[in-house]
Every structure is written in C-alpha cells, then in structure tokens.
Amino acid sequence: MTNKYSFKVLAERAMERAVSYREGDDNLLSRPTASVQELKALFDVGLPEEGRDGLEVIGSLAMAAEKGLVGNTKPNFFGWVMGASHPVGVAAEWMVTAWGQNAAIFDTAPAAAVAEDIVAGWLLELLDLPRMSSIGFTTGATMASAICLAAARSELLRRIGFDLEHNGIFDAPEIKVFVGEEAHATIFSGLRFLGFGESNVAKISVDEQGCMIPASLDAALKGFSGPKIVVCQAGHINSGDFDSFTDIIRITRAHGAWCHVDGAFGLWARAVPALRHLCEGIEEADSWSVDGHKWLQIPYDSGFAIIKNCEAHRRTMDTSASYLNVAPSESRSPSQYCPELSRRARGFAAWAVIQALGRNGIEEMVLRHCRCARHLQEYLSGEAGVTVLNEVVLNQLAIAFGGDATLKKRNYLTAAVIDEIAKENTSFVAGAEWKGQKILRVSIISQFTDTDDIERLGGSIVRAWRKVHS
Numbered sequence: 285m286t287n288k289y290s291f292k293v294l295a296e297r298a299m300e301r302a303v304s305y306r307e308g309d310d311n312l313l314s315r316p317t318a319s320v321q322e323l324k325a326l327f328d329v330g331l332p333e334e335g336r337d338g339l340e341v342i343g344s345l346a347m348a349a350e351k352g353l354v355g356n357t358k359p360n361f362f363g364w365v366m367g368a369s370h371p372v373g374v375a376a377e378w379m380v381t382a383w384g385q386n387a388a389i390f391d392t393a394p395a396a397a398v399a400e401d402i403v404a405g406w407l408l409e410l411l412d413l414p415r416m417s418s419i420g421f422t423t424g425a426t427m428a429s430a431i432c433l434a435a436a437r438s439e440l441l442r443r444i445g446f447d448l449e450h451n452g453i454f455d456a457p458e459i460k461v462f463v464g465e466e467a468h469a470t471i472f473s474g475l476r477f478l479g480f481g482e483s484n485v486a487k488i489s490v491d492e493q494g495c496m497i498p499a500s501l502d503a504a505l506k507g508f509s510g511p512k513i514v515v516c517q518a519g520h521i522n523s524g525d526f527d528s529f530t531d532i533i534r535i536t537r538a539h540g541a542w543c544h545v546d547g548a549f550g551l552w553a554r555a556v557p558a559l560r561h562l563c564e565g566i567e568e569a570d571s572w573s574v575d576g577h578k579w580l581q582i583p584y585d586s587g588f589a590i591i592k593n594c595e596a597h598r599r600t601m602d603t604s605a606s607y608l609n610v611a612p613s614e615s616r617s618p619s620q621y622c623p624e625l626s627r628r629a630r631g632f633a634a635w636a637v638i639q640a641l642g643r644n645g646i647e648e649m650v651l652r653h654c655r656c657a658r659h660l661q662e663y664l665s666g667e668a669g670v671t672v673l674n675e676v677v678l679n680q681l682a683i684a685f686g687g688d689a690t691l692k693k694r695n696y697l698t699a700a701v702i703d704e705i706a707k708e709n710t711s712f713v714a715g716a717e718w719k720g721q722k723i724l725r726v727s728i729i730s731q732f733t734d735t736d737d738i739e740r741l742g743g744s745i746v747r748a749w750r751k752v753h754s
C-alpha cells in the first residue's frame with residue numbers, strides 16, 4: 285500500500301503516543317512489562333509482501349515497543365549512567381528527523397555543519413578546554429575515545445617519522461598504552477578496534493576509589509622507551525571519582541606521552557565552579573571524550589571527541605573523494621572529525637539542549653545530582669548491614685549489603701536486595717561487580733531527579749534489605 289496519509293497525520297499520531305509515554309499515568313513504572321518471548325511475539329508479525337496502512341504501522345510499533353521500554357527518561361531511574369533525553373532535545377530531534385539532513389559534508393547539510401561549529405565553541409567554553417581544540421560529534425563516549433586514540437596513534441607515529449596513513453599499522457613501531465586497571469570497558473574495546481592487543485596495554489594499579497596511582501604510572505612509563513599513550517579518567521563508573529590530572533599529566537609530559545581523558549560523564553564537573561577542583565589540571569591533556577547523552581541530557585545518541593591537535597584529528601578522520609567538496613573556510617564538513625560519512629545531524633539537538641539549560645541550568649542540575657548522592661548516603665548511614673563502599677564525590681554510589689558476613693553471603697544478599705527493589709518497582713536500580721564483590725550501583729543523573737525521588741529510593745532500599753535479611 286502506498287502511504288495514503290499526509291506527514292502531518294502520521295507525525296501527530298506518533299507524537300500523541302510519545303507524549304502519553306513521557307507524561308502518562310504510569311510515570312513511575314520504569315521497567316519493561318513484557319518477557320522476551322512476549323516482545324518477540326509482538327514484533328514478529330511477519331514480513332509483509334505489501335506495505336501496510338501507515339497509521340496502523342505506527343500504532344503497532346508503539347504497542348510492541350512500549351511494553352519493552354526502560355524508563356531512563358524518568359526521575360526514579362538510577363540503573364546505569366544514562367541521561368533522560370531533555371524534552372527540548374526530543375522536540376528538536378523530531379524536527380531533525382523530519383528535516384532528514386545528512387551531516388556528511390557542508391554541502392549536504394550547511395545548517396547542520398554550522399550548528400556543529402557553534403556548539404563546538406560552546407562546549408569548549410563550558411568545559412573550559414583549550415579553544416583551539418577540534419570536536420567530532422559522535423554516537424557517545426565509546427566512539428569519542430576511539431577517535432581520540434586514533435589521532436594519538438597517528439600523531440605519535442608521525443613524530444618519530446612513521447607515516448601511518450601511508451604505511452598502515454602492520455609494520456608500525458609499537459605504541460604502548462597505559463590505562464588504569466579499572467578504566468571503563470569501552471576503552472579496552474576501542475583499543476582493540478584500533479589494533480591494540482592485550483600485550484600493547486599496560487594496566488596501572490589504582491587506589492580504593494579506582495583512580496590511577498601516579499607513582500605506579502611513572503614506574504611503568506620508565507619501562508618502555510617507544511611512543512606512549514596514557515588514558516586517564518574523569519568519573520569512575522562505580523565511585524564517580526577522578527584521577528589526579530595534575531600529577532598524571534606532569535608524568536605523562538616527562539615521558540613524551542599523549543594523554544587522553546575519558547570523561548564520559550565526569551567531565552561535566554568541569555562546568556561547575558564548586559566541582560572544578562575535581563578536574564584540576566585536566567586542560568593540559570591532549571584529548572578528552574565526553575557524552576552529550578549522559579549528564580547533558582541530549583537525546584541518544586550524542587558524544588564529543590575533543591582533540592587539541594586539530595591537524596592530527598583531521599588527518600586521522602579524513603574522507604576524501606572527488607564528489608565530496610571541501611567546506612568553505614568559515615565552516616566545517618562534519619565528517620572531517622568522525623569516521624562516518626553519512627550520519628545524523630547531531631549538532632541541532634546539542635544546540636537546543638544547551639540553549640534550554642544554559643550554563644546555570646547545567647550547573648544547577650549537576651550540583652543537585654551530587655547533593656542527592658550525598659543525601660542517599662546519609663539516608664542509608666543509620667541502617668546496619670548497608671555499606672556505601674565509595675567515598676561519594678560525585679553522583680555515583682556503590683552499595684553492598686551484609687556487613688561482616690562472608691563474601692558469598694554478601695553477594696547473595698546484595699543480589700536479593702536488587703531483586704526486591706525490582707519487584708517493588710518504585711525505583712530502577714541495577715547491579716555490578718566491584719573489587720571482587722557484588723554491588724548495587726546507584727547513578728543519579730536523570731534530569732529531573734530530586735530529593736523526593738532519593739527518599740523514595742532510600743525507602744525502597746531499606747525495605748528490601750530488611751526483608752531479605754530478616
């Protein structure tokens with residue numbers, strides 16, 4: 285069937301469903317209501333020979349998907365470090381989808397290219413990073429770090445006379461990468477993607493909060509004379525803590541290494557004067573990755589690869605062909621900073637969310653989340669058998685249950701608490717493993733989360749704990 289409806293009719297139906305999801309009565313239910321088998325049955329309606337009625341398609345897609353959605357847009361969501369898709373960003377994204385722009389080169393999407401240029405300037409100002417840096421608009425921090433590490437690889441080899449772009453990686457001199465042993469998993473996957481194997485990566489020991497120990501880094505760097513990359517971290521996935529950038533970057537410089545910072549969510553502390561001390565010295569690094577879809581609340585997907593050496597960035601990501609005109613000197617071709625040619629025009633939603641929040645709105649939100657984290661820590665502090673394992677410096681809490689019980693028993697109790705909270709379903713939490721034991725990890729990062737939501741979460745944790753160990 286050819287579509288018989290105007291775009292307006294379809295768009296309004298989709299918007300109705302989306303609004304009822306975001307603002308409906310089930311606002312507090314954040315878990316999928318269907319099993320895998322039920323979801324498969326809902327989606328597996330058969331491959332049609334003829335196209336279906338457009339309105340019916342939108343209706344059945346919504347009906348199937350809504351039963352399997354996870355409520356990270358809601359204030360009672362604490363499961364992973366995920367943002368809540370700011371309403372202004374969502375509205376902007378609707379327009380972006382309708383505009384259908386391909387942010388490949390300037391000529392395919394001039395407005396998208398200029399929006400990226402302007403947003404890049406705002407990001408450097410908000411994060412107070414070197415203003416000459418270039419920024420690639422990515423799917424998230426995973427890709428952002430991979431781009432930064434690719435630029436590091438090219439530049440370090442160029443400095444010792446090896447042309448990576450011409451010769452390729454297979455006969456290249458070895459580059460060693462030095463990474464905190466509790467770096468985020470995506471750093472290791474990005475490195476593998478770039479051709480680094482386990483033997484090219486040295487894992488540096490970390491302290492109680494999972495932060496790299498500078499003296500251990502120094503000792504490890506001394507043992508390798510070739511080109512080196514050091515990857516440090518702003519915002520540990522469990523403790524939320526930060527590496528000591530001033531010390532680490534001083535050591536990195538002394539060894540002629542490239543320093544990359546994975547700041548997926550933590551780099552936003554840099555935009556908040558009261559938290560700026562956590563990022564002291566970070567501006568001296570060579571590259572930084574940060575998400576837009578986490579603390580900045582830009583709808584998925586959004587991340588930024590920020591690189592001080594713009595030439596290395598452009599050289600690494602270059603895509604040239606006779607039909608891909610270069611951008612005018614006053615603007616960019618978006619694909620010059622990312623591996624993809626065709627992609628979504630990510631600058632528009634970033635522009636809209638930064639305008640909607642403003643510098644003060646970002647600061648207020650990040651500080652509120654950090655205040656909420658401390659509030660939860662205090663709420664739980666009187667409850668025997670409940671231990672917050674990390675020093676709460678940001679928005680993350682790693683909680684274990686069972687006090688002095690054996691590891692096996694504590695792991696059992698922690699898993700049981702997480703299950704009980706899921707059954708009660710007033711807050712969404714998830715588990716992880718840290719330092720050899722199970723934890724309940726709370727990430728406070730959803731845009732509208734405030735003290736009320738924390739009290740409800742605290743109540744749910746305490747009720748679950750009392751039930752499982754009584």
Ligand SMILES: Cc1ncc(COP(=O)(O)O)c(C=O)c1O
Nearest residue numbers: 365424425426468470521548575
């Ligand atoms: C420290 C850190 N780095 C990298 C990532 C990966 O980010 P993304 O999922 O946006 O690719 C995360 C995700 O939680 C993270 O916390």
